[in-house]
Amino acid sequence: MSTRALPFAIGSAPKRVLPGFGLSLGVSLLFISLVLLLPMTGLFGQLAGLSLAEYWAIISDGRVVASYTVTIGAAAVAALVNGAFGLLLAWVLVRYEFPGKRLLDALMDLPFALPTAVAGITLATLYSSNGWMGRLLEPLGLQVAYTWVGIALAMAFTSIPFVVRTVQPVLEDLPVEVDEAALTLGANDGTAFRRVILPHLWPALVTGTGLAFVRSLGEFGAIIFIAGNMPYETEITALMIFVRLQEYDYAGASAIASVVLFVSLALLLAINIWQGRFIKRLHGGGG
Amino acid sequence: MQRIGDAPAVRRGLILAAVALSALFLLLPLVAIFAQAFAQGMAVFWTNVSNEYTVAAIGLTLFITVLTIPVCLVFGVALAWLVTRFQFPGRRVLQTLIDIPFAVSPVVAGLIYLLLYGRNGWLGGLLDGHDIQLMFAWPGILMVTIFVTCPFVARELIPLMQAQGSREEEAAVTLGAPGWTIFRRVTLPNIRWALLYGVILTNARAVGEFGAVSVVSGAIRGQTNTLPLHLEQLYQDYNTVGAFASAALLALIALLTLAAKAGLEWRAARQEAHA
Numbered sequence: 001m002s003t004r005a006l007p008f009a010i011g012s013a014p015k016r017v018l019p020g021f022g023l024s025l026g027v028s029l030l031f032i033s034l035v036l037l038l039p040m041t042g043l044f045g046q047l048a049g050l051s052l053a054e055y056w057a058i059i060s061d062g063r064v065v066a067s068y069t070v071t072i073g074a075a076a077v078a079a080l081v082n083g084a085f086g087l088l089l090a091w092v093l094v095r096y097e098f099p100g101k102r103l104l105d106a107l108m109d110l111p112f113a114l115p116t117a118v119a120g121i122t123l124a125t126l127y128s129s130n131g132w133m134g135r136l137l138e139p140l141g142l143q144v145a146y147t148w149v150g151i152a153l154a155m156a157f158t159s160i161p162f163v164v165r166t167v168q169p170v171l172e173d174l175p176v177e178v179d180e181a182a183l184t185l186g187a188n189d190g191t192a193f194r195r196v197i198l199p200h201l202w203p204a205l206v207t208g209t210g211l212a213f214v215r216s217l218g219e220f221g222a223i224i225f226i227a228g229n230m231p232y233e234t235e236i237t238a239l240m241i242f243v244r245l246q247e248y249d250y251a252g253a254s255a256i257a258s259v260v261l262f263v264s265l266a267l268l269l270a271i272n273i274w275q276g277r278f279i280k281r282l283h284g285g286g287g
Numbered sequence: 288m289q290r291i292g293d294a295p296a297v298r299r300g301l302i303l304a305a306v307a308l309s310a311l312f313l314l315l316p317l318v319a320i321f322a323q324a325f326a327q328g329m330a331v332f333w334t335n336v337s338n339e340y341t342v343a344a345i346g347l348t349l350f351i352t353v354l355t356i357p358v359c360l361v362f363g364v365a366l367a368w369l370v371t372r373f374q375f376p377g378r379r380v381l382q383t384l385i386d387i388p389f390a391v392s393p394v395v396a397g398l399i400y401l402l403l404y405g406r407n408g409w410l411g412g413l414l415d416g417h418d419i420q421l422m423f424a425w426p427g428i429l430m431v432t433i434f435v436t437c438p439f440v441a442r443e444l445i446p447l448m449q450a451q452g453s454r455e456e457e458a459a460v461t462l463g464a465p466g467w468t469i470f471r472r473v474t475l476p477n478i479r480w481a482l483l484y485g486v487i488l489t490n491a492r493a494v495g496e497f498g499a500v501s502v503v504s505g506a507i508r509g510q511t512n513t514l515p516l517h518l519e520q521l522y523q524d525y526n527t528v529g530a531f532a533s534a535a536l537l538a539l540i541a542l543l544t545l546a547a548k549a550g551l552e553w554r555a556a557r558q559e560a561h562a
């Protein structure tokens with residue numbers, strides 16, 4: 001999208017013709033400072049009261065480390081599952097026509113529109129031992145509720161749209177010639193998809209899966225109902241922050257939160273850079 | 288002309304897999320919400336919804352949402368105007384900063400507000416001296432809701448305004464139109480549908496926010512309980528049908544959001560076809 005806007009941006013760069021620069025700059029900076037940046041000072045203030053050894057002791061505590069493992073492991077599984085599921089859905093929605101397609105397309109946004117707490121209690125109810133799904137799965141030996149499988153399921157549910165909505169536009173823009181070239185050269189569907197289509201989708205697929213992963217790391221409302229929240233076993237890091245707060249251990253909560261904050265901001269930056277490089281490469285390659 | 292995956296067997300198999308998986312993972316939960324809410328009949332559903340604490344929670348949720356939307360609207364339009372109509376150093380930084388609320392865990396968002404404005408925070412201590420309490424009261428809920436929802440309007444407007452360019456506005460300037468007239472008569476008609484969609488997304492998130500709100504609310508029944516917090520309490524009290532009655536109200540808003548999105552997209556596609 002930024003490549004398309006580039007010619008215009010260069011053309012209008014030198015002088016400001018339009019009014020409202022001062023006003024919009026003022027409103028934006030005031031808002032960003034007050035709403036986004038000022039609250040961060042509270043966190044750093046709290047952290048400043050800790051020595052490095054105290055800080056390390058809090059964030060490397062056994063129960064907290066266990067929560068990192070659970071969160072990262074489940075988020076990785078959820079992101080990978082969504083990578084495959086999202087690719088399938090994007091493909092089907094772009095390439096095929098079938099009755100109910102518009103409904104299926106609309107359904108993809110449900111996880112973003114549905115409040116996380118609603119998703120949480122619903123999944124917990126569905127997958128508990130007497131729920132519709134739990135009743136079917138438990139005789140097969142698959143316990144979902146109150147295990148890390150349930151955590152991964154809740155994470156996957158809330159982050160499905162990221163992959164679908166990132167891959168979909170790229171697939172739509174892929175010209176027919178790409179398909180024709182591969183097929184006339186005699187490749188079968190599987191080979192053609194892997195060798196010709198996938199390399200085009202790869203950057204979008206990684207971006208979407210990455211966004212799903214970041215979202216899963218921070219997710220709270222959808223998970224806590226189905227997780228069971230057993231210390232060392234099914235406790236996610238977001239809940240650890242919450243637990244420390246309820247113990248009035250503000251320093252502990254802040255230290256753990258700083259780890260979560262740092263990791264998610266670093267991942268967001270990495271995804272932005274990855275996306276930027278990809279766009280530049282396409283643009284450079286085009287001329 | 289043959290395209291990859293056009294063979295009937297492949298095509299049917301993939302559509303079937305996509306529909307079956309979506310039905311299982313997305314549609315089934317949606318159906319379950321309403322099935323649970325109405326499990327004991329319409330009368331019980333109505334009793335649950337008209338319960339005084341549920342009504343209070345609905346009221347607070349609406350109050351917070353109504354205050355959040357105009358704030359996000361003004362900020363979103365100002366930021367989109369700024370980054371799409373002017374070139375200046377730091378433009379990219381602003382666009383990255385606006386993504387922060389999307390990356391930050393809602394619990395962390397609630398926490399940083401609590402640390403600043405809570406009694407132990409440097410600003411909260413100051414306010415406490417003047418008997419102003421923001422945390423564990425509605426102003427705190429409002430502040431974190433604005434934090435988590437502020438990117439939506441800007442995120443909808445920026446790509447659109449970038450693609451549209453500013454030629455029409457520049458023409459209006461040369462014709463001598465004053466700033467507000469340009470915005471009202473030239474820009475607004477071009478962006479109104481994206482603006483509306485941004486507001487719909489803001490509304491959906493403001494109504495449903497849970498993690499951030501649960502940190503700063505204190506969850507006092509009838510006072511600082513929003514609808515999502517209220518359904519959590521009911522669920523923890525094993526009042527499943529009551530919890531799902533509130534959940535059904537929220538799911539209804541989610542469905543209206545999806546319908547509005549589909550409607551706006553249909554409109555945009557039709558306009559494109561006409562143009």
